[in-house]
Amino acid sequence: MIGGELSAGLRPILILRLVRHCVMQPPPIEKSTRMASCKLCHKEGRLCLSHIVPEFVYAPLYDSGRKMIGFLEDREGIRSHLIQKGLRETLLCSICERHINRNFEQPNLELWRKLAAYDESANTEWKLFTTPEGSKVVLVSGVDYRSFKLMLLSILWRASVSTRHEYSEVSLGRHEKPIRRMILEGDAGPRYCYPCILFKFDEPGVILRPIRRRINGHRVYHFILTTIHVWYFVSGHIADEPIIDLALREDGVFSAIRLDPRETQLYTELRRLERETKHSRSVVRRINAK
Numbered sequence: 001m002i003g004g005e006l007s008a009g010l011r012p013i014l015i016l017r018l019v020r021h022c023v024m025q026p027p028p029i030e031k032s033t034r035m036a037s038c039k040l041c042h043k044e045g046r047l048c049l050s051h052i053v054p055e056f057v058y059a060p061l062y063d064s065g066r067k068m069i070g071f072l073e074d075r076e077g078i079r080s081h082l083i084q085k086g087l088r089e090t091l092l093c094s095i096c097e098r099h100i101n102r103n104f105e106q107p108n109l110e111l112w113r114k115l116a117a118y119d120e121s122a123n124t125e126w127k128l129f130t131t132p133e134g135s136k137v138v139l140v141s142g143v144d145y146r147s148f149k150l151m152l153l154s155i156l157w158r159a160s161v162s163t164r165h166e167y168s169e170v171s172l173g174r175h176e177k178p179i180r181r182m183i184l185e186g187d188a189g190p191r192y193c194y195p196c197i198l199f200k201f202d203e204p205g206v207i208l209r210p211i212r213r214r215i216n217g218h219r220v221y222h223f224i225l226t227t228i229h230v231w232y233f234v235s236g237h238i239a240d241e242p243i244i245d246l247a248l249r250e251d252g253v254f255s256a257i258r259l260d261p262r263e264t265q266l267y268t269e270l271r272r273l274e275r276e277t278k279h280s281r282s283v284v285r286r287i288n289a290k
């Protein structure tokens, strides 16, 4: 059931080869010349070109020449091209940009890298167990609840305030304001407040356009961020749902369900993309040079 829910209606925006050349330093803040109201603090100023998904999430997807392959789908079909940065938009002032980067993203760079590259044979720190239903689960511990949860929620919120078509399915509506306040004030709330459930895949290296679904009457947003998939439950009445047991707890523990992508429709969707894509010459040269 989980696999079916996960893969229904996937529309890829980026598919990238998995080469481990991680760039762990935060990129310099680039300011646009546009004066506008910052989406987070609502103050007028020169806005930055803000990432919606942090650049470090893209890090494993760059090749040794720091390029990755992006796929664009339009009326004429799917075309691939080389890109040098993740998707960005003028959203935040430099103060808010730094607030998110220093307080939520930087403290979790290492945790994210470790989870994205998780290998059960090499990792003895996190317990791996099998549920009575046969699902493999990694019990991730030692997490800073506040900063990690707000890092995850900041991705959801940025996708919601973004006007980029890749994030058109993410619209938080009346939940946008309270989540903005949580990010601004550094308040992660209790575990049942906008809980995030994580899934861990071994492969492939891919970032997909997020999608919106409904599970047991709750609005859920699915983000596929390389080998980590995040389900955001955006609902005011979620506290009694059993799935919340998997979400990050205040004591710094969460359960990440391991899934084989072949059990989902993800591979089918990727194969379709492969079949239907018209590659640019630069992409073909890049692939052949490997």
Ligand SMILES: [Zn+2]
Pocket (backbone or CB within 6 Å): 038, 039, 040, 041, 042, 043, 092, 093, 094, 095, 096, 097
């Ligand atoms: Zn601001």
